[in-house]
Amino acid sequence: MALRLDERDLKILAVLQANGRITKTELAEKVNLSPTPCWERLRRLEESGIIEGYGARISLKILGSFSVIFMEAEINSHRASDFEKFENALQDIPEIAECWAVGGGIDYIVKFICKDVDTYQRLVDRLLHSDIGLRRYYSYVVTKPVKARAVPALELYEPNK
Template identity: 50%
Template sequence: MAERRLDGIRLDGRDRAILAVLRREGRITNAELARRVNLSPTPCWARVRRLEQAGVITGYVARVAPEAFGRRVTAVVTVELESHRAEDFARFEAHVQGVPAVFDCAAVGGGVDYVMKVSAADVAAYQAEMDRLLEAGVGVKRYFTYFVTKPVKEAPPPLDGAEDSSA
């Protein structure tokens, strides 16, 4: 298999296969991971450690059902800032880092500046979060809210050929 270079680390086909499996099943045992990628356990563990140390694997997470904490709403929010100077973007981004209800935020190109995902107990709690954002003086010109009615797909982005179904 062809090798790829990523920030100083070489990722061969076996590394990409390991990453593909771990992205789907982060709690898989090393023995089962090794079996799936056709390696013995010791070299498989060494590859995983190398990927962790190089910063390719940045952590392992558990997906938790929000319903376990009571009724929740999720909103996708587009945000446009009043001004587009670097310090305005930096101020907004620094503020959002400290808002726990905002669990995803991306700067985007096009008609708006940011797309955020916000979680709240209910619509009133969501609106209170947005009121605090407006009162924070971080330059929000306008925002539009789209409430999630049904999650359709949640997955990390594909890894350029690593997401093959044979792993």
């Protein structure tokens, strides 16, 4: 059964998305709750898996020069075992930041973050020569980020469902 969230829970999520390092006391003040009920709500959100973890947003631009490349991938066959083989092969490639199985003319969208385009191409060449069933791919190099944001919990959640 899905956890029911109310406005206070959503406010807690929004505040944490804006500042994951906020103290529990400051969080309670921001959501207009006393500390103990706020902490109980926070614990419930963590234990339910709604809050998956806490992390830092890292500026790749400051760390150095990186290339973000999106790949549209199509696999040879559409049996469950073929999808599983492809998905498992991607798990151990650290340059793959995210991957989505999609419907439509392609099977996957894969987000790579690589040192440079040459590194990306070497990875793709390895994938093509491995036995994971990659039939065809299209690459899109990101030229500049336009918008990035966290999950819009307040906008997406419908409390009546």
